[in-house]
Amino acid sequence: MALNQPQDTTESPLAETDATGAEASLDNGHSPDDKEPGRGPSRRSTPDSNELIAMRDTPPLARWAGAFLVLAVLCAVAAVMVFGSIGRQSPWGWVCLGIGFIALASWFLGRRQEAQIVQQMGRDAHARQRILLGTNALTSVLLFLLLLVGINYIATRRHKIFDLTSNRVNSLSDQTYKVLQQLSGPVKLTNVYVPHDRSGQPDPAITTLLNAYKNASDKVQVEYVNAFADPGRFDTLQVSTSARQLMGGQALIIAQLENAGKNAKAGDTKAAANNKDRQEVTVADEQNVTTALMRLENPKPRTVYFLTGHGEATPDNPTGGISRAKAALEAQNIMVKNTSLATAKGVPADAGALIVVAPQVDLTAAEQKTLTTYMAGKGHLLLLLGPARVSMPHWKAVAKSLGIEVLDGFVFDTESEQPTIVRAAVSDPSQQPILRGVNGDVVFPAAAPLSIAKPPAGAPPPPGSATPVTLFQSSPQSQVVQPGQRPNGKYSSYVLAAAIDRGTPATPQSPEAPAMPAVEGARAVVVGNSYFVTDQFFELLGNGSFFTSAVNWVVGADKAIAIPPKPPVTNSITLTPESGRFIILLSLFALPLLSLFIGGIVWWNRR
Amino acid sequence: MAKIGLIAWKELKTYFTSWIAYVLITGWLFIAGLLFLLVLQRPQEFQVSPIYNILVTIMLFIAPLVTMRLVAEERSSGSLEMLFTSPLTEWQVTLGKFFGAWAFIGILLLVTLHLPFFATHYGSIDTGPVWGSYIALLCVGAAFMSFGLFCSSLTESQVVAGFLTFGGLMISWMLNWPAQEMPTSDVAGFIGHWSVFSHFQDMMRGAVDTKDLIFFLSFTVLFLFATVRVLESRKWR
Numbered sequence: 071m072a073l074n075q076p077q078d079t080t081e082s083p084l085a086e087t088d089a090t091g092a093e094a095s096l097d098n099g100h101s102p103d104d105k106e107p108g109r110g111p112s113r114r115s116t117p118d119s120n121e122l123i124a125m126r127d128t129p130p131l132a133r134w135a136g137a138f139l140v141l142a143v144l145c146a147v148a149a150v151m152v153f154g155s156i157g158r159q160s161p162w163g164w165v166c167l168g169i170g171f172i173a174l175a176s177w178f179l180g181r182r183q184e185a186q187i188v189q190q191m192g193r194d195a196h197a198r199q200r201i202l203l204g205t206n207a208l209t210s211v212l213l214f215l216l217l218l219v220g221i222n223y224i225a226t227r228r229h230k231i232f233d234l235t236s237n238r239v240n241s242l243s244d245q246t247y248k249v250l251q252q253l254s255g256p257v258k259l260t261n262v263y264v265p266h267d268r269s270g271q272p273d274p275a276i277t278t279l280l281n282a283y284k285n286a287s288d289k290v291q292v293e294y295v296n297a298f299a300d301p302g303r304f305d306t307l308q309v310s311t312s313a314r315q316l317m318g319g320q321a322l323i324i325a326q327l328e329n330a331g332k333n334a335k336a337g338d339t340k341a342a343a344n345n346k347d348r349q350e351v352t353v354a355d356e357q358n359v360t361t362a363l364m365r366l367e368n369p370k371p372r373t374v375y376f377l378t379g380h381g382e383a384t385p386d387n388p389t390g391g392i393s394r395a396k397a398a399l400e401a402q403n404i405m406v407k408n409t410s411l412a413t414a415k416g417v418p419a420d421a422g423a424l425i426v427v428a429p430q431v432d433l434t435a436a437e438q439k440t441l442t443t444y445m446a447g448k449g450h451l452l453l454l455l456g457p458a459r460v461s462m463p464h465w466k467a468v469a470k471s472l473g474i475e476v477l478d479g480f481v482f483d484t485e486s487e488q489p490t491i492v493r494a495a496v497s498d499p500s501q502q503p504i505l506r507g508v509n510g511d512v513v514f515p516a517a518a519p520l521s522i523a524k525p526p527a528g529a530p531p532p533p534g535s536a537t538p539v540t541l542f543q544s545s546p547q548s549q550v551v552q553p554g555q556r557p558n559g560k561y562s563s564y565v566l567a568a569a570i571d572r573g574t575p576a577t578p579q580s581p582e583a584p585a586m587p588a589v590e591g592a593r594a595v596v597v598g599n600s601y602f603v604t605d606q607f608f609e610l611l612g613n614g615s616f617f618t619s620a621v622n623w624v625v626g627a628d629k630a631i632a633i634p635p636k637p638p639v640t641n642s643i644t645l646t647p648e649s650g651r652f653i654i655l656l657s658l659f660a661l662p663l664l665s666l667f668i669g670g671i672v673w674w675n676r677r
Numbered sequence: 678m679a680k681i682g683l684i685a686w687k688e689l690k691t692y693f694t695s696w697i698a699y700v701l702i703t704g705w706l707f708i709a710g711l712l713f714l715l716v717l718q719r720p721q722e723f724q725v726s727p728i729y730n731i732l733v734t735i736m737l738f739i740a741p742l743v744t745m746r747l748v749a750e751e752r753s754s755g756s757l758e759m760l761f762t763s764p765l766t767e768w769q770v771t772l773g774k775f776f777g778a779w780a781f782i783g784i785l786l787l788v789t790l791h792l793p794f795f796a797t798h799y800g801s802i803d804t805g806p807v808w809g810s811y812i813a814l815l816c817v818g819a820a821f822m823s824f825g826l827f828c829s830s831l832t833e834s835q836v837v838a839g840f841l842t843f844g845g846l847m848i849s850w851m852l853n854w855p856a857q858e859m860p861t862s863d864v865a866g867f868i869g870h871w872s873v874f875s876h877f878q879d880m881m882r883g884a885v886d887t888k889d890l891i892f893f894l895s896f897t898v899l900f901l902f903a904t905v906r907v908l909e910s911r912k913w914r
Contacts, residue, residue: 147848150855150868203913207906214902218895222888229888231879234805240884271859285886641723643800653717653795657710661788662703669699676694 132187135180138173145170227288242282246360250287254367256328259283259359260293262307263321272296276321276354283359291328310350310400323351325362352398353614357507365403372422372625374399375409381430383600384408392427394608398618404625411437416444422625423450423593428600433464441468448573449592450624454600457518457553473538474568474596475521479552481514481564481598485545491515494542494566496612502539502569503628504595507619510612512542512567518598519550519564541567541595567597567616569623595620680765684773688747689780698781701739702788708735709789723800725793726881729810732789733817733877736782737846740818743781744825745839747774748908753833757911767908771901775826782818786811805883813880816893820873821846823900830907849873 131138149166233241242250259280263272271277272294280292297304307324326348349362376384385396385406396406409418411433417424417440424444433441445451445468455465457480466476483492492514496505522538544564549557573591597620602613622628645653692698712728751757760770793807821842828841849872856869869875873896876889 147851150864200913204910207910211899211903211906215899218899222892222895225888225891229886229891231887232885233883234809234885235883236803236805240879240882641725641800641802643717643723643796643802645717645799649799650717653799654714656791657713657795658707661710661791662706665699665702665706665788669696669703672694672699673696 129183131176131180132184133180135177135184138177138180142170142173142177145173229285231285242286242356246356247286249360249363250283250290252367253287253289253363256289256291257363257366258291258293258326258328260295260307260324260326261321262295262297262304262309262324264297273321273354276323279354279356279359280323321354323354323359323362325349325351325359325366327366349403353618355509358402361402371403371405372627373405373407373420374423374425374621374625375407375418375421377411377424377426378408379410379412380433383427383604391604391606394605394614395603395617398608398614399621402618402622404621411440416440417449421450423452423621425452425621427454427603428456429462429465430458431460432462433468435464438464438467442471445472445592445594447592449594450626451594452620452624453594453596454603455518455596455598456600457516469596470523472570472594472596473523474570475523476596476598477519477521477550479519479550481517481519481544481548481566482551482557483544483548485547492517492544492548492566494544502541504541504569504616504619504623507615507622508612509615512612512616513602513607513610514542514566514599515601515607516599517566520566520568520596520598522565522568538568538570540565541569566599567595569593569595569620593624593626595624680769681773681776684770685776685780688774688777692743692781697742701742702785705735705739705785706788708732709792713792713795723796723802725796725802725807726810728792729814729881732814733874736814736817736821737850738843739785740821740825740846741839741842743778744822744829744842745835746829747778747826748830748904749832749835749838753835767905771826771904771908775822775901778822778826779819782822783815786814786818803883806881809880809883809885812885813877816880816890817873817877820893820896823897823904827900827904827907830904846873
């Protein structure tokens, strides 16, 4: 009591009452709050004597316990950030962790000491009630937080995206959603990449694309493998040789059925290449990834044959330079083989399509007849011809039998940066399915001009009554140049690539005539250029996608090219000097000053 | 609802009877106009999302100024007890003050609508990202206001409330940094998920995801709930 006396005399009357009450309560063994239950502790303006003693005698650890806890949390956050941004080898992360643990231990010890002090002093019933209510409030907030975490967890797994953009650039196509819904099991999409900058991170565009798949389906999991940083994981992925060749320039995505991946044996590269439960995608866009998923569900490979025997470029020929084209086809589950009309005595029966790239000599008459007969039936042909040094009437005859005439010379497009390298834009994709799969302009170096042959008046319609459709053409400011001569001076737009589908239903002659049923017939694409598929030009703009789309269409895999590329939206603004000044005046001066002016009026009225 | 509306209206009027609203609107308009003029320097690749991205950062500084006085001032002046002597519940007071502050943020956004109007009038733009950005700013504003209100309820000092709000929002911003640096890291992604700043980027591209909307709603409701609990604690502390 001697300690209390001088302090109590300097306090407020309320404090004096507290002190008196305390003395009274000490006399009969009860606390002051027990004595006067109607008085809330909030009305006590000063601490009582026990609290003053406790504050004076509180050890530093107990006094600074809260600060230690905050320090521990900050150190934990700092450690996570250091480990995340610099790496696990960083000593700073361990320093942060160490300090954090010491701070946490100090907080724990401080709390223990505080609890002991409280125990020694003995808390009254009201203090216990306060602790109880405080704990109750804290628990209710934590439980509410837990509830919200649960709601967010469900919302993350079951969510919907409202795409407000005009061309739905943020959404996957409806077909992709259908494919994802029909997946029979979990699929892992693994992005194998070679980092191009110091961050060591994959291409953000690919990350966005794969996250869109992950968000769209619970069955899709995404993994990223840095081929340099994680060579062990890279080896277990058993990337095919063709895909390895492409990896230097572009990313690789492996789509793999999860259960199948567990059964694969490490090191079995050949088995992996033929593994029907996995697909390799070397052009990372929605179309190719969705195609890969479709092929996982329906893994039967198609076979295409490259024609040999006339100096053509073939994937096996090291001087041909079309290894990237071959790799792109294999990545789409298309098997590539070679064949010769002379030795095979015709087109192999299992050929999904026959591909001819840059023949250097002409066909024989017999070979021409074989090809013409093949195409008169249900043949599938991709004919890539360039300006030839020798005359090749038989090749031209084959093209002409398809309604496409190959003209002499090459196209000289004065609107192109280099007139001999024609850059052709994709026209309306609704005109031809192939164009839906082309993701940019196509560059044709030294292209031969084509012409869509018109059937003579009164002549019977060709089989299937289909006429060729122009895929690409040069600008109207184009001329034809013969080798060793000057441009002919006649400007016109020349066809560079055309397609014909004799399986489509015939157009009714009149609106009353019934529509013909769809017929499976010949399909062919003729391009007056072969350089665009060479390794030098394959990855340029839309060249690669045009080639793979054309092959997919020719072999009848229309679904593989049914996802059109998203057309870019051009955001542009055109300001005259007057409108520019108006915007500057209004945005930068008039509106902010108007706000300030109104504020001034308000102040004037209220001063 | 009428009582909540009355409190919200009273709070909104309080902003506009002092200098703070006009100064904030002036600065906000000036910065928005300056950003608009900067993106106009590339008229052929005109993008509006950078403007709104920076405006979110500006909002980080505005939020403490708007919310710091909401409860702290009433607590320090003693008018909070008077407020609760009237037939009002803690929820009504909290929601009223929240909606008042949020309405002020809405006015800040409203006065910038001339920018997309200029863009569509003088050019050709995809308006999807513009509307997505405004939805994002409203969501971010709601989250910031509820957190600021909570911080204001913790203390009598407006300055402390302001610093608490700013510090908390800064930590929320920092949580998103590892996820931005390492988009493939699961740990960084998990930490980043708790940041307000990781949930509006898609909206600003025009993709409004229900999971982001629910995150903002949860964040806002959580801190409103915590504010109510703090206000209730005056009865037993």
